[in-house]
Amino acid sequence: YMISEARKKRVNDIFKPNGNVYAFDSTTIDLCLKLFPWANFRTHKGGIKIHTLYDVETQVPAFIHITEAKINDVKAMDIIPYESGSFYVFDRAYNDYHRLYKIHMMDSFFVVRAKTNIKARVLKWKRRLPKNILSDCEIELTGFYTQKSYPETIRLVRFWDEEDEREFIYLTNAKHIPALQVAELYKNRWQVELFFKWLKQHLKIKKFWGTSENAVKIQVYSAIIAYCLVAIMQHDMKLDRSTYEVLQILGISLTDTTPLRDLFSKTKFNDVKEQSGLDGPNLFSNHNF
Template sequence: MHKDPFVFSQLVQFMDRNHFNYLVRKYEGDRYVKSFTCWNQLLTMMFGQLTNRESLRDLIVATEAHSGKLYHLGMGKSVTRSNLSKANEQRDYRIFEDYAKFMINEARKRRIDKIFELEGHVYAFDSTTIDLCLSVFEWAKFRKHKGGIKMHTLYDIEAQVPAFVHITPANVHDSKAMLEIPYEPGAHYIFDRGYNDYGNLYTIHRTKGFFVLRAKNNVQMKPRTWKRRLARGIVSDIVGTFTVYKSTKVYPEELRKVICIDPEDGSKYIFLTNNLTATASLISELYRNRWSVELFFKWVKQHLRIKKFWGTSENAVRVQIYCAIITYCLVAIVQHGMKLERSIYEVLQILGISLTDKTHLRDLFDKKNINDVKDLYGSSELNLFNF
């Protein structure tokens, strides 16, 4: 006889329910609630994420199939479509937003891994647009016949988990979200060309942080010093100031301009940075690792349910996105905490068909039981998170 609790219940044990209850009390999430609490709502949403449910109806059908197990899974005695829909529409999304921030911090603390041997953290900042049907999501108007929202993400490259997530309407320019980043002294922030906002870059400089920005081709600088001995692939490395009056007004300090050539396709890259001591090769390597945030967006859209939403209001959409982030961080914490020799993708695939089994997690992920998950599922997906 199996004595272990359900797999889903074992996963939930890695979560801090006391902190979640504190947030529920803070935002009065369970006020006038009799049975289907915010905790039940969170676990139901996470169950849908892990089992890849396509719609609210699909999620309810899946829970009804396990109606006798719902109480032991933590979802309450029953989950109805009306209860879940009403909860997503009306309960304050900030409960789930703040808990997502808490889970992000927990995952980052557990997944410290110095790749570049720099004193501070290394972050990549970028955004992804999630398209929405304008006739259904009228509040998310983007263009005349198109709706959408943007998920701006500060991605911790070394821990390989998001450090900060900010959701805005899709018509908000990427550089505007730079104002929301919680900058840290000594950290490096990597940006693509859409973030050529020198005022925000100067804010990073004043907080004693560092930035690496892919600059536009027409950037003009007056050099003060330049290096003559350059590493392979480095075309130019100078330190100077901007020559355009408007640029010097918002960024009056010296900065560095590095030009390099990609050996694979011969493309030229121009970088601006306020790190005047690092090697040009390191600056180039930092930017090359910015691609990990793009792969994170691709991975999230493919494997977590944020492309098809289970509610139409802005509050419901935000709740679902933050529940997806909580789910991702939970799996990352479990994978690292149990020292699993599997990628996060493989962990998710196994969990997706095992949540209602009574198997110990250690036995569930034992490679002796399942030798190759990708062969089992016939998947050729990009395996981004191999730790």
């Protein structure tokens, strides 16, 4: 419910691709196998994976699935609630042609980084290319198994990232959007990585209050609810700050009696960065009341 409410309030059209834009990825949280025997990972190590479908435009997670850390990432693609006409952005770890073809058959669109050993034949080239687009072509997979898994043609875009000074190769079934928008969609995948970073560091889910599977899941979902509440508050108060700035300010101001609007208007974000490393009360700290 909280996820749905947060997404409704923060809906916008920054990409305007006539569909929602999602980034899908997972993060692993290491656990002590002796304390969390149900969280199988390695022989002497436990852990969980938080598989997240992140709404890039609203900056709110649309779907969360928690599994043992040993579960392969691509298997989580099977439980994503796909929407017709929406875009799903994946990293190279999710380059599974069988599952990508399922997305295609659902009339959804994907953007994924290509593997370096891709075997394909170029069928059609685009001649006029915008800056930083090295090539834009339609290909046919030629590998024995890959061709069976994805029997239709697919679009391949090679992009030069000036900032990182490196080349990226993307595969997509979205043949109707500009090549630069394909690159832009993938570039915004970093937002889910930022969400994971804040989930671990700012919402403090590296330390758990209980050792059962249910206790761990409750704490993770509580952190997600807190994140959504902040996103809703940010919208309702019309704050000119990102969700992460708001979270950081709240994290160091839990004992501050300043009215919220004054707190957000007077606090300088540079000061927040400096104070965030200090020991003090923050969201989901291990307090003993």
